Amino acid sequence: MLKQYDTKAVASQEIAIASEAVALRLKALLAPLLAVLDQQIDLRLVRTFLSTIAIILTFRNQRQGLLLSELGAFLTSPAHAPAGTKRLSNLLRSKKWDAHLIESFLWRRADTQLDALEQQHERALCIWDGSVLEKAESQSIEGLSPVRSSKARRLRRVRPGVYNQMSGPPIVVRGLEWTGVLLAGIRTLPTVVSMQWWSRRGAQATTQHEVETSLLEWLAGAWGERVLHVFDRGYASRTWLAALQEAEVRFLIRWKKGHVVRDGAGQECKIWQLIRGKRAQHHRLIWDTRAQALRPYGLNIVPMRHPGYACPLWLVVARPGNGREPWYLVTNEPVVTFEQGWQLVFAYARRWQIELTFRYNKCELGMESPRVWKGENRHKLLLMVTLAYVFLLSLMHPFLFDLRQWLLRHWCHRTGKRYRQVAVPLYRLRWAISALWQASDPRPFFFIPQNSG
Incomplete structure (x- = not known):
C-alpha cells in the first residue's frame, strides 16, 4: 500500500528549511560583528540589529523602505508597530555603540578578500567614486547640504520623441554627499571597503578633498602598493595627483x-x-x-x-x-x-561595479528614503543597509549555486531570456528572499546566546 503524503505539509517544511538556510547564512556572515555588539549593548538590541537587517531585505519599497515606522511594523506586527518602532529607535539612539563598529567589520572583510586575491594571483583593484543621496523635500533633517541632483540630470537627457527639454545650470536639491570604495578583482565579485556620507554644512561640515584624502591616507597606510586604485574622470586634477604622489600608491585615472x-x-x-x-x-x-x-x-x-x-x-x-x-x-x-x-x-572597465552599487542601494534598497533626524543615527541605519547589500553579494559565491538557483526558480521565476542570463542576478535574488521570508519568518532562527548583562 502506497503511503499518502500531505503535499502541503511537505511544501511548508521545504519552505521552512530554505528560510532557515538563508537566515543562518546571514547570521554567520555577521557573527563577528554581533559578538562585538554583544559586549557593548543589551542582547535584545543585538537581536533587533540582526532582525532589522533581515527586515530591510524583506520590505521592498523604494520610497518607504527605511522609514522606522514601516520597519517597526515588520519587526513586531502591524498591530504593534509603535512598539517595534521604539525598539528600532532605541537601537539607533544607543550611545553604547557607534557606526565605527560596522566600518571596522567591513574593513576586516575587505582585508581578508585582498589576501584571497593575492593567493589567486589576481590583480586587486580599489575602485573609487562618488554619488549623492537626494532628500529634495526634507527641511529639518540634520546635516543636509546642497547637492547636484543626478536624478534631474538624468531626466534632462535628450531622447527620441521628447521635446521642450529643460536646459540651464544644474538643479540643486538638499541631500548628502556619498563617497564609496570597493575592492574587486578582474573576475571576482566586489567587496565593500568603505562607505562615507558627509555634508558641506552643519556641525560636522567637511569638504570632498578632506574626506577623500583622509580615506586615501588610511588605505595607503594599510595596503600600500598591494592594490591598484581606479578613478573616473572626476578625480583627474593636479590636486589629486599630488595627493596620490604623497601617498605613494599605484593608480589608474581616466x-x-x-x-x-x-x-x-x-x-x-x-x-x-x-x-x-x-x-x-x-x-x-x-x-x-x-x-x-x-x-x-x-x-x-x-x-x-x-x-x-x-x-x-x-x-x-x-x-x-x-x-x-x-x-x-x-x-x-x-x-x-x-x-x-x-x-x-x-x-578600468571594472570601475562600472561601483556605479551598479550606487544604483542598487538607492533604487532597490531605498537608501534615499530614511527620515532620521540625527546624523549619527542615520549613519548607523545606512551602514546597516550596506550590510544587507554585502550579504546579497555573499550569496553569489559559487558554492551557494544550488541554494541560489532554488531561490530564483521557486520564489522569483522569470521566463524572459534577459532575466535568466544575468551573470549576477542581485535584483531577483533580493526579490526571492523577500518572498521567502514573508512566507516563513526567519527570526526564530536568529537565536543568540546571552553573554552580556
Whole structure:
C-alpha cells in the first residue's frame, strides 16, 4: 500500500528549511560583528540589529523602505508597530555603540578578500567614486547640504520623441554627499571597503578633498602598493595627483581629453594631441555586453608627464572606433607591453561595479528614503543597509549555486531570456528572499546566546 503524503505539509517544511538556510547564512556572515555588539549593548538590541537587517531585505519599497515606522511594523506586527518602532529607535539612539563598529567589520572583510586575491594571483583593484543621496523635500533633517541632483540630470537627457527639454545650470536639491570604495578583482565579485556620507554644512561640515584624502591616507597606510586604485574622470586634477604622489600608491585615472599635460619632450599639449595622427599600435576584439557582439578596439601607449606629478606617467588609450570617444587612461605603472596596456583597460572597465552599487542601494534598497533626524543615527541605519547589500553579494559565491538557483526558480521565476542570463542576478535574488521570508519568518532562527548583562 502506497503511503499518502500531505503535499502541503511537505511544501511548508521545504519552505521552512530554505528560510532557515538563508537566515543562518546571514547570521554567520555577521557573527563577528554581533559578538562585538554583544559586549557593548543589551542582547535584545543585538537581536533587533540582526532582525532589522533581515527586515530591510524583506520590505521592498523604494520610497518607504527605511522609514522606522514601516520597519517597526515588520519587526513586531502591524498591530504593534509603535512598539517595534521604539525598539528600532532605541537601537539607533544607543550611545553604547557607534557606526565605527560596522566600518571596522567591513574593513576586516575587505582585508581578508585582498589576501584571497593575492593567493589567486589576481590583480586587486580599489575602485573609487562618488554619488549623492537626494532628500529634495526634507527641511529639518540634520546635516543636509546642497547637492547636484543626478536624478534631474538624468531626466534632462535628450531622447527620441521628447521635446521642450529643460536646459540651464544644474538643479540643486538638499541631500548628502556619498563617497564609496570597493575592492574587486578582474573576475571576482566586489567587496565593500568603505562607505562615507558627509555634508558641506552643519556641525560636522567637511569638504570632498578632506574626506577623500583622509580615506586615501588610511588605505595607503594599510595596503600600500598591494592594490591598484581606479578613478573616473572626476578625480583627474593636479590636486589629486599630488595627493596620490604623497601617498605613494599605484593608480589608474581616466583623463579628460582637453586637459593639458606634457609629452615625452616636455612640451605642453592637450592630452588628445599625444595620439593625434597616430594609428592604433595594437588591435583586439572585445565583447560588448550592450551590443552582445565582439567589437574591434585599438590601443596606444604613450609616455607622458604632468606638472602636478614629479614621476613619469604612461597614457593608455583605448580606441573603440565608430565615432565613440576613446578612453584616456593615465597610470604611474610602467606599461612596456601591449598585454599590460590591455590589462589596464580591463581594470578600468571594472570601475562600472561601483556605479551598479550606487544604483542598487538607492533604487532597490531605498537608501534615499530614511527620515532620521540625527546624523549619527542615520549613519548607523545606512551602514546597516550596506550590510544587507554585502550579504546579497555573499550569496553569489559559487558554492551557494544550488541554494541560489532554488531561490530564483521557486520564489522569483522569470521566463524572459534577459532575466535568466544575468551573470549576477542581485535584483531577483533580493526579490526571492523577500518572498521567502514573508512566507516563513526567519527570526526564530536568529537565536543568540546571552553573554552580556
